[in-house]
Amino acid sequence: DIQMTQSPSSLSASVGDRVTITCRASQGISNYLAWFQQKPGKAPKSLIYAASSLQSGVPSKFSGSGSGTDFTLTISSLQPEDFATYYCQQYNTYPFTFGGGTKVEIK
Amino acid sequence: QVQLVESGGGVVQPGRSLRLSCAASGFTFSTYGMHWVRQAPGKGLECVALISSAGTIKYYGDSVKGRFTISRDNSKNTLFLQMNSLRGEDTAVYYCAKNRRPVAAMDEVSDYWGQGTLVTVSS
Numbered sequence: 001d002i003q004m005t006q007s008p009s010s011l012s013a014s015v016g017d018r019v020t021i022t023c024r025a026s027q028g029i030s031n032y033l034a035w036f037q038q039k040p041g042k043a044p045k046s047l048i049y050a051a052s053s054l055q056s057g058v059p060s061k062f063s064g065s066g067s068g069t070d071f072t073l074t075i076s077s078l079q080p081e082d083f084a085t086y087y088c089q090q091y092n093t094y095p096f097t098f099g100g101g102t103k104v105e106i107k
Numbered sequence: 108q109v110q111l112v113e114s115g116g117g118v119v120q121p122g123r124s125l126r127l128s129c130a131a132s133g134f135t136f137s138t139y140g141m142h143w144v145r146q147a148p149g150k151g152l153e154c155v156a157l158i159s160s161a162g163t164i165k166y167y168g169d170s171v172k173g174r175f176t177i178s179r180d181n182s183k184n185t186l187f188l189q190m191n192s193l194r195g196e197d198t199a200v201y202y203c204a205k206n207r208r209p210v211a212a213m214d215e216v217s218d219y220w221g222q223g224t225l226v227t228v229s230s
Contacts, residue, residue: 043220
């Protein structure tokens with residue numbers, strides 16, 4: 001199975017900060033990379049697919065980049081509603097696998 | 108709007124079986140591949156199974172292969188997960204999710220997810 005490694009596992013940030021989360025695949029996955037946001041007690045919400053394409057309805061403060069094995073998710077200006085856990089997922093090869101998650105907390 | 112509603116979760120003893128359902132609405136169910144994804148309490152996300160739009164192609168995660176079966180009834184817009192020989196490590200919230208596009212390819216990302224149903228395996 002393809003292993004997905006996210007870093008950091010958690011971070012503290014202030015409203016208005018720019019935040020970057022990284023995700024590394026154990027082998028090349030082209031751009032078959034998605035990002036999800038999950039809030040406590042809720043289902044994951046799709047943010048980005050194909051490494052850099054925004055899902056419909058997702059604000060442009062979210063952006064993704066990367067290809068091959070290294071990817072990033074950036075939140076340009078953190079808002080209170082963005083405090084959540086973020087997961088990357090590769091969908092190049094089944095079983096599709098997720099990173100361990102990055103919990104974004106309020107500083 | 109897209110709605111996915113899971114049901115069938117509950118408390119079950121180790122070794123027993125359980126069948127989950129996912130009722131879909133708001134999109135042409137028969138044209139989308141569908142997923143089951145689970146999340147153990149306090150843990151990350153794990154893909155359990157994936158089925159093609161026609162139900163002819165099925166993939167499974169390593170930890171459930173041979174014990175779980177994914178299926179669908181396109182006439183009733185419903186996805187199923189038959190879980191046999193349940194173990195404590197199967198305890199999780201189980202989510203169903205739809206593919207983003209109605210394509211035949213299986214390497215497609217999910218977009219909408221249901222709210223999940225909790226399965227607890229315990230004696």
